[in-house]
């Protein structure tokens with residue numbers, strides 16, 4: 001009950017306030033607290049290099065895309081086809097401005113994953129997994145895996161395990177959450193400490209990024 005209220009407060013109130021701030025800001029890149037556009041661009045480029053991804057002309061889906069900063073970077077630098085989903089109307093409005101060629105859906109990630117009819121080479125879930133409870137986290141990952149092209153990758157960013165007491169994450173990921181994925185045949189699993197991959201991190205230094213590649 002407490003978590004449901006906390007989540008409601010984060011998503012319906014705090015995130016809307018940030019979106020409003022960003023709407024009137026000179027630097028409307030990132031949706032959350034201290035992050036800015038160059039932090040998000042740095043993260044995408046480091047992940048692409050780390051995994052040696054070739055995204056030229058490939059489909060990228062950003063779930064919880066905010067104002068579309070990561071998608072814009074991918075379109076501008078890798079000539080990718082952009083798809084974005086976000087709950088907040090103002091975010092989608094700005095994302096459409098940033099990425100005119102993109103395909104955007106204003107609504108819930110789970111609803112989108114129930115009806116999408118494309119396949120993707122990179123799916124980004126950055127700073128979003130903690131908005132969902134454990135059952136939803138698992139369901140979302142399973143649905144995404146079905147929409148990955150062979151060699152396609154799901155990047156789940158800002159994982160915080162339940163040993164951390166982090167006030168901005170409603171539903172931390174349980175410590176053994178990814179064990180099942182590590183042992184699956186068709187999956188290559190990789191996890192990095194974000195501070196090590198991205199350089200100095202602005203938040204919890206033990207945040208990790210998980211990269212799950214579908215390799216049938």
Ligand SMILES: C[S@@+](CC[C@H](N)C(=O)[O-])C[C@H]1O[C@@H](n2cnc3c(N)ncnc32)[C@H](O)[C@@H]1O
Pocket residue numbers: 011015029030031032040063064065066067085086087088091107108109110125126127128131
């Ligand atoms: C912490 S922000 C991260 C935004 C972006 N990924 C970034 O890294 O800047 C979380 C984003 O997820 C969106 N979001 C949260 N729950 C969602 C849901 N159920 N469906 C769609 N979007 C959601 C919020 O509107 C917000 O833009």
